[in-house]
Structure formats: C-alpha cells, structure tokens
Amino acid sequence: MRRDEAALLKKLYELLDDGTGWEEWWPADSDFERVVGSILIQRTRWENVDRAIAALNKEGLLTPRALASCPSGRLEELIRPAGFYRQKAARLRAVAGYFSRSGAGSIPTEKLREELLSLPGVGNETADVIMLYVAGRPRFVLDAYAKRILKCAGIMDDHDELQALARKALCDDLEAHRRCHALIVEHGKRYCNKNECEMCLVKRYLG
DNA sequence: CTCCAGGAGTGTA
DNA sequence: TACACTCATGGA
Structure with missing residues (x-):
C-alpha cells in the first residue's frame, strides 16, 4: 500500500458514518x-x-x-x-x-x-x-458500490491489497468491517448512480 | 414500456 | 487482462 491510503480509507469510513442505526442492517435469525x-x-x-x-x-x-x-x-x-x-x-x-x-x-x-x-x-x-x-473474520467486501466509492476517493481497488489496507485502517476490528460494508452499501444506494456521482460526498470531501 | 438490484460463470479477443 | 453475455423476478 503506497502513500497512506489506509489513512484515506479510515477517513472515508468516518465520513460515511452518519451515526444512524446499522446493527440490524442484515436481519437474520441464524x-x-x-x-x-x-x-x-x-x-x-x-x-x-x-x-x-x-x-x-x-x-x-x-x-x-x-x-x-x-x-x-x-x-x-x-x-x-x-x-x-x-x-x-x-x-x-x-x-x-x-x-x-x-x-x-x-x-x-x-x-x-x-x-x-x-x-x-x-x-x-x-x-x-x-x-x-458468518465466520466472523474481518474482510473488506469489494462490491460494485465499494468499487465506485473507492474510485471517487482515489483508493486502489485490488482485491488482495485492499484486505491489508482495510485491516490497517479499521484496526483489524470485526464490527468496524461489518459497519464499513453496510455504510458503503447504504451510501451507494443513495448517492451512487451508474456513472454519475453528482451528489457524491466522497468526492466533495476527499477528492 | 424501460431500467436495474448488496454477482458469478462462461466465452471471446 | 478486459468486456459481453446470460441468468429472472418485481418494483419504480
């Protein structure tokens, strides 16, 4: 991870965190x-x-x-x-x-x-x-929204490199990784269209 | 009517 | 490596 993209990812995580509830983001009984x-x-x-x-x-x-x-x-x-x-x-x-x-x-x-x-x-x-x-391992989920947002933030999106980057940025914390994924998806659904990112907070604050 | 959502597998250049 | 195509329902 060249430069300090981990710090940037951490900043992105904090930016997306609006403080609203997320614990039951993925409801399930088992x-x-x-x-x-x-x-x-x-x-x-x-x-x-x-x-x-x-x-x-x-x-x-x-x-x-x-x-x-x-x-x-x-x-x-x-x-x-x-x-x-x-x-x-x-x-x-x-x-x-x-x-x-x-x-x-x-x-x-x-x-x-x-x-x-x-x-x-x-x-x-x-x-x-x-x-x-399910298995309780900290992982960064690189879905379509994450790819768009990472691009906006100027963070590389190599699947393997990103894991090390995320663990560093999120202090190897499981709940933080889960929360990060939820925040990215929810942000993406609201603000990230297919090609445009006019309302993109990420670009505005980090770009 | 068109567009597309919290992908993966396969085939082509 | 980089795309294009397929799979399919249901809501906006």
Whole structure:
C-alpha cells in the first residue's frame, strides 16, 4: 500500500458514518440464514430475497441438512421471487451441503476462503460476505458500490491489497468491517448512480 | 414500456 | 487482462 491510503480509507469510513442505526442492517435469525441470504441477494433486491427466505423458513428449510436434501424443483419454486431461481437453487444446495458437513468454525481464514470459493456460485464478494457475517473474520467486501466509492476517493481497488489496507485502517476490528460494508452499501444506494456521482460526498470531501 | 438490484460463470479477443 | 453475455423476478 503506497502513500497512506489506509489513512484515506479510515477517513472515508468516518465520513460515511452518519451515526444512524446499522446493527440490524442484515436481519437474520441464524448464521445459516445469512449464508442463504448471501446467495439469494446476488443481483437482487433485498425485498425479493426476504420473500424467498420467508418461504424457506415456512417449510423448515433454513438448516444446512434440510436445505441440502430439498428437491431442486421444490427449491426453485420456493425461491422464485428472488430471481435467477434455477441457478440459485443449485447454489443453495451446494453451500448447504458444504455447511452440513463442515461447520466452518475453526478453519484458518485463508483455507476457509479457498473452500468457499470452490463452491459453485460463491465468488469473491459472496465469499467475503460469508467470512464477514458468518465466520466472523474481518474482510473488506469489494462490491460494485465499494468499487465506485473507492474510485471517487482515489483508493486502489485490488482485491488482495485492499484486505491489508482495510485491516490497517479499521484496526483489524470485526464490527468496524461489518459497519464499513453496510455504510458503503447504504451510501451507494443513495448517492451512487451508474456513472454519475453528482451528489457524491466522497468526492466533495476527499477528492 | 424501460431500467436495474448488496454477482458469478462462461466465452471471446 | 478486459468486456459481453446470460441468468429472472418485481418494483419504480
């Protein structure tokens, strides 16, 4: 990390922090429900994901064992509101199978990440979301909003370098990493359009 | 009617 | 490495 981009990232984090509530930013009754959510949320609004999760919950499928053994057709039917339902049904069955025999508790961070990435439908972003919200490992989630905001702030967006940068800026603190992700997404939804950033606070204060 | 949301996988140049 | 394309529902 050349210059002091960690200080800049820390400043960005503090800038986005408006002091409003964020603890229940990702509501869920269990860790596995968050895993399910991490797959269903891909390229989809939370409102639709919530319907799919509610349907799964109603059928008692929010456990790794139950979900892994649910027939594909039935699963597709239940998660349809979340879109891409054929792909996502297959992905859910795969991650459910993994968590039904793994638990992912005491696995070293790097190895856990590798295992998650080996699952179909789990890419860099989803893997980091699971690491951050389920496995309890501090990770910087490089989603589309983060890429735009980092660009505005003049911070590099290399996936691996960014992890070291974030851990330094956020003092290796788990809650800070979770909060940082939530703040970036919420800021992005409000102020970051596809190409324009007219209202962008980041550019105004850090650019 | 059009646009697109808290991606990932695959194929092409 | 850098894009283009596909997957799909539901709300604005």
